[in-house]
Amino acid sequence: MDLFAARCHLDWWANSVTCLASVAVSLVVTTTEVGWTAKGHLVSTDDEEREGFALLCDLDPVFSLRFADESEFTVTVHRGEGDDFTLAEYVAPAGRFDQD
Template sequence: MDSYQATAALEWWANTSLCLGGYEVLVTVRVTGDDWACEAVFGPEPLSDEDREGFDFLMDLDPVFTLRFHEGSEILVDVRRTGDAGRLVLTAFEASESLSSEALAMAAEVGAALRAARPGGGSAAPRG
């Protein structure tokens, strides 16, 4: 098998119970010898302006997302934008690139603000 394509979700988790963003993507993995490359595009629909703004904010905060496939498997990935609008390059996350405590504190504050801004003060779905 030289390539694999599937739908998945890119999720940005502030902690084990608070997901600040989830985005549907079409993932393509290509294998060449011992190397692999993974790209994703938003879909099936393009992101709304509001979703794009949220995604850009999370990318600027920290580009580490959980890539969750619909059959249940998941992997932490670093996300990098390419020159093509909506096209992303995904690489396996290296633990040495972990978030600083300052970034984690900021993420918690953002999460609290987002929860408070939701109608009825709703909360994000727990991570399963």
């Protein structure tokens, strides 16, 4: 079982050109027999940023996970207790981003 830990960002995009929010997160990714699991938590302790993150998750839990090297991929955020969350790979339904 491989383990990867990093600080990265979850970016929430209103459309293909407008990023409305970016939050710093601490993430631990573990490989499994069937893929991977990712658990993380918000780095910020600012109540306004945490509330904004929760609101965006409720509106649409799809974020871009961006690493320090600027690589990124799309994930779905599943909020847990407090500032904790898990991630899953996002598979877009046909046409999701064609409306921008």
